[in-house]
Amino acid sequence: MSLALVLTGAVLAALSGLGAAALRRTPARAQRVTTAALVAGAGLGLLGALAALVGPVVSARAGWSAPFAALAFRLDPLSALFLVPVFAIPAAGSIYGLAYYPQASHGLSSVRLQVFYGLVTGAMAVLTVADTAVLFLAAWEVMALSGFVIVLTEHTREEVQRSAFVYLAAAHVGTLALFALFALLGSQAGSFDFARIAAAHLTPGPLLFGLLFLGFGLKAGLMPLHFWLPGAHASAPSHVSAVMSGVLLKMGIYGFLRVAGFFPSPPLALGFTVLGLGAISAVLGVAFALAQHDLKRLLAYHSVENIGIITLGFGLALLGRSAGDPSLVMLGLGGAVLHVLNHALFKGLLFFGAGAVDEATGTREIDRLGGLARAMPLTFVLFLLGAVAISGLPPLNGFVSEWLVYLGTLRALGSSSALAWSVLAAPVLALVGGLAAACFAKVVGIVFLGSARSPHGADAREAGKPMLRAMAILAAGCVLIGLFPGVIIPALHRAAAAWAGLDPALLSGPARSAASSAGLITASALALLALVGALAAWRARRTRGAAATETWGCGYSRPTPRMQYTGSSFAEMLTLRFAWAFFPRAEVRPPQGPFPAGASFGAHVPDTVLEVLLIPALKASAALAEKMRRLHSGLVQGQALLVAVTLVLLLSWRFLFW
């Protein structure tokens, strides 16, 4: 039943784009139809997911006559939890798109966008319930390729082409790694069905490690493998960025979880490796984010950071599994999965907000913006909620999932074995939280507060209704989970049990205590809100009729907007701490001559992995290939010689050496 709902939802979503293609005569209507179809499909899918969260595990199977292939589906609580963002975010995004990327004005490119947008959604849903390798891979690649098309929406722009290609290459390499991964698993287990692979009780060797990290890490954007992510997210339309960073990355996490779940007792090393990778991603992700000037690139790097946090929780869960500690599994996995959901919510919200700003001002350069809170009050409030949530501050949802991960580290702290060392994840998490808060203080403060720093956005207006609605939906999600985390704990409990293949009873202890703590969190959050409300009410009464003047400039009487602190200067002290990881590029035009005409200084921090490592390496190999091609003179005698030489070589190989 639940599975049927999910699959129908997936199909409906996947086909939703046909509406846009079919009714091209009446674009506005076409887009409404598409959106309606997608939202309806998402609704069905969410119903199915909720049913699966409370109901039993459902699986279905049908023949598919391709080599090694079958249409095998399985919907367990873990899949169900991942299905929530898979359906929710694209639905919100398509509503957002009504105003942000209207078919009426964008025409064909909007049609293409809608078609593949639906396809991505459907593919991700199928991927989440796939129960056999080949189906998984097929859905995976459909997702990746449709993702490529929607990133390429504005394909006439140079940097869009570039980042889309980087994305495509990374995605394909990842897929190839997954080919190898599943081929190995399949050959070891003698079947490509996940159930059979899990039943084979394999223990992963280093080769499987590597393929696992390469295949899924590339998609998830774990730190060394994140290089494709900032460009792709920055150059896609904002609701696409929201879906990609909110959901598509999580498919990497999902696959990682799924496959790691096949190993009954992974070695401790695996858990610690994952933990380490998570730490690196989290810290460096937020560090790079701090150094960005482009609003969307900044958000993209925060995705790397949050993937890192999720991976920390995942690592704890793996450690718990190796050490046979169900509570650790519960807390770690619970934290990870909840953070997956939370990040989808607030990152979607933030990208929507960024899109609104971009549309209103025509720039994503943080240092050119300012004072938008007055022009777009509602967008500001919603964006602020997202910012508080992503900084892991109470009383919003970001805090709850991070708190669960902290609980995991505390649980590990209690153990007397080497496990206890994993507690060092906690200070890392604290550092990351602090940096994230700093980074979003910068974003909110510079973009929305103060006064405009450039002509951009002088005539900014509030975002369109559909965009605000979409943001409001996600913001509501953030607030609800933040205020009432208790309701979601049981779902996490079941998901963790399903992942570890344990009897839920074993995990019920930590689940119950977490639920009761969640109650107290609710209480304190309400107390906080009550206090704020009371004080605010009192202040509101007092502030009426207060005198208004210039900002106190410490005696300077003529302040101009240009004198305000910029994002770069705000973040400088912190980015200095990470100078060792950055390779900043500066364009300096110093003043020259006795009467300097004009001078300028610009600097940006490119992605170290992509711009400093990968691209030079590729350039070098291309040059090498060029050299080797020189050997190929177009002389026909040479070609004949090749034939002769090959003959001689083969003969001697056969008769002398073989």
Add this chain to the structure above:
Amino acid sequence: MPAWSEIVLILVVVIDFVLLASSRLRAVIRGAAMQGALLSLLPLFMAGRAELGHVLLLSLGALLVKGIAIPWLLLWAIREAAIRREVEPLVGFVPSLVLGALGVGLAFALSSAMPLPAPERHGFLVPTSLSTVFTGLLLVVSRRKAVSQVIGFLVLENGVFVFGLLLSDFMPAMVEAGVLLDLFAAVFVMGIVMFDINREFSSLDTEKLSALKD
């Protein structure tokens, strides 16, 4: 009678050397023609159990094609395209001779290492054929002019033909027919192509044919 065939075969190898050594295009072509004519004698000498009609047909065909038609075609081509008479080797004559000698030695060694499955009468065929094939390859690779490449291919096919004789008594005629036919066809087409090359480039120097590269 085997003696005769052995003499012929030795002559064929000698002609290989001549082809490698001679610097005049016409001389090379005549040499190839000579070789073809000689080969056309072989079936007659070796006509064992196989019926005479078939043998006559074979040797006549060989004579016509290898000894007359193609050499004539080549000479005609040279006249038509007013090709200079030098061979213009990429690899000098002496080195090519040495290489050829090496090849012949290799061929003999190889064929001695590969015993004939049936107690055949002429164990001399295999080395001759292999060394002729090698000479052909050498000519194709080491000569600059398109014509000399055609000649090289011709020689190579001669070598193959020699080997085919080993099988002539039990192999269906189709194979030999195939040899003659498409040897003819191949060279013929090459001839046509060459004329077009001449029109395009007003020379038969294949080094002009190296525009296509990466």
Add this chain to the structure above:
Amino acid sequence: MSLALFLLYLVLSPLLMGVVNRTKSILAGRRGPPLLQLYADLWRLLRKGSVYSRTTSWVFVAGPVVSLAAAVTAGLFLAFGGLPAPLSFSGDFVLFAALLALARFATVLAALDTGSSFEGMGAAREVTFGSLSEPALFLCLLTVARATGSSSLSGMLGPGLAAAWTLAGPALLLAAIALFVVALAENARIPFDDPNTHLELTMIHEVMVLDHSGPDLALILYGASLKLYLFGALFVRIALGFEVTGVAAAGVLLLGLLAFGVLVGLIESVMARLRMARVPQLLVGASVLSAFGLVLLLR
């Protein structure tokens, strides 16, 4: 009893400020302001009107409100004097720290709302040092948690602490020292920041609130005193972690806080403010110190 202590926290925190300032004035040989000066200031400010910059929005007013509310709420989790706190659950110190972070976030946004470059500067410094002191704070608390084998503030600061001191004295000592450094940083005291120079450029906390006036300023000052009291109480309990109950506990706490105030005042009178560039080093040092403590317990 614990509720009473919570109320004391709300009432007495301005007094602690007074103690600090009093100590400084005595050591400087001045008469100095009376102990209850801050109460008077708050009362005066609350009755004043306020002036707002034209660039500011509602955030400017909301900042002090939120940060004060957060500080008060944080107090609900602190086991003053080791007596169980009104609210307590496993991992509550995460919420405790997060609430303080929320307070900082609100203050910083309020500062940026003015668009003043000075306040921007202060905000930048505040977030920098805040994000560096956060790990130090966590490492201290984790050390205590490992030593006491408990994961809630009430448990960590509760009766178990005495036993922990006998078992893991050195680690706890390191943690306490680190915590003291963190307390100075978080409350913008010397050597991190000078609360009573008025050269805007040299400061962190003060410069962020330049534009606030009247009741807003009152909320900020009160919030600051609450924060000092919170860290003081935390430090005192960890430093003097012996077995006490009931009124005795309250007594120990108050005496300890008195000592804490004097200590802070002492440091402010004998030390100068650090150069900005050296501040991060000190904070990282604190982290390293407490991390060392934790490692002592882990091995």
Add this chain to the structure above:
Amino acid sequence: MIPVVLILVPLALAGLAFLDPSPRRRPRVLLVGGFAHLAGVLLLCADPGARALGGALELDPLAQVVLPTVSVLYAVCAIYAQGYLAARRDRENRLFVGGLLVLLSAMTAVALAQHLGLLWVAMELTTLSTAPLIYFSRNARSLEAAWKYLLVCSLGIALALLGTFFLALAGAAPGGPRSLLLAALVRAGPSLASPWVRAGFVFLLVGYGTKMGLAPLHSWKPDAYGEAPGLLGALLSGGVTSLGFVALARVVEVCRAAGELSFAKDALVVMGLFSMALAAVFVIGQRDFKRMLAYSSVEHMGILALGLGLGGVAASGAMFHTVGNGLTKGVLFLTAGNIHRSYGSKLVTEVRGAARRLPVSGPLFLVGFLALTGSPPFSPFFSEFTILNGALGTGRFLAGGLFLLFLSVIFVGMGSTVLAVVQGDPAGTPEVPAQGEAWVTAIPPLVLLGLVLALGLYLPPGLKALFDAAAARVVGSP
């Protein structure tokens, strides 16, 4: 009797085309030939194992895999040819149409031949019939390409003949088969004289490898594919090369019977991987998208050789791949031809925004590229995945790893070229008037792509059994 008809009818039609005076009517003959052939093939597939000429022609599993593929590809190309030749009124198409029909007959003969001599004759015929077609555009470059193609391939074919003789000699011992019939040789099996079988295999590998275009015997490919019309490129890379593979497979079959399989497999694996490596080197930064396709063809021939060499599952994957590769190559070359015609250039530096100017061919070019590089759910994904499985499943980690490495490098290399061609804004690029998108040249590749997708989504069980049977017959059942 159908097999003989299938070979003779195209020849007859070729004669007709030569005689037909009207260049406008002539292409229709192609259409007739193509669809008659397709019908005949379907009819033939109704009774598998049909034999003719005393078993010299037989529809064995391998033929059942390859012949229909070639026939479908040919029929689609015949439709395309209508549009293409109509757009190329300026050129004499007598030789072109005639040659194409001879090619069809030759390809059929190769697929069906069970007699190594007949196989060889037919293979030679494919070379001869295609050489003039490469020269279709009557310019220096195409002439050079034709010359090189002819020379290199004739060399290969001559060596192949020698190899065939070796095999014949191997069976010449008294009481030996003394015949080149595949069945007879296989039956004789171990009694064949092993040194001659070994030498024969090496010569035939070089000979038919040249037709297949395995590196380093590939050198004719980039020139020929680069200069020939896209239509011919499709038939060469989708048809003739696959038939080279068939010929090679037949030889391997003999080797297996003679107990010489292991060397054959090793040689195939090495050459296959080498071909992929070389393709990788030459694809990176390739500026000419038709030459790029040629190297991609080298790569995929390498994949076929690798699959066959690995044996077992991988071999049946290779059989599957012949189908997928054949059809997908058709898509790519036909669309590439359209793009080339409409821009009058095949250089990445001059071609941009094909997706805008050719709304069907441009995107098709991109999708074809994705399909060929093994993206699910297109059929090449399944075949390549199968081959990978064969490699890793049998513990050939090095081969599997290199396979993946080369696949990814080639993807990046081809991708940058293809995307540069397809995306962007065509404004400011050269444009040949009256060579825009026309349905008769745009629909055929679409049809082929549809087939590729369909085979990925649903592979008829019978077909899968066929692949296994063909593989088992060549390298033995896993």
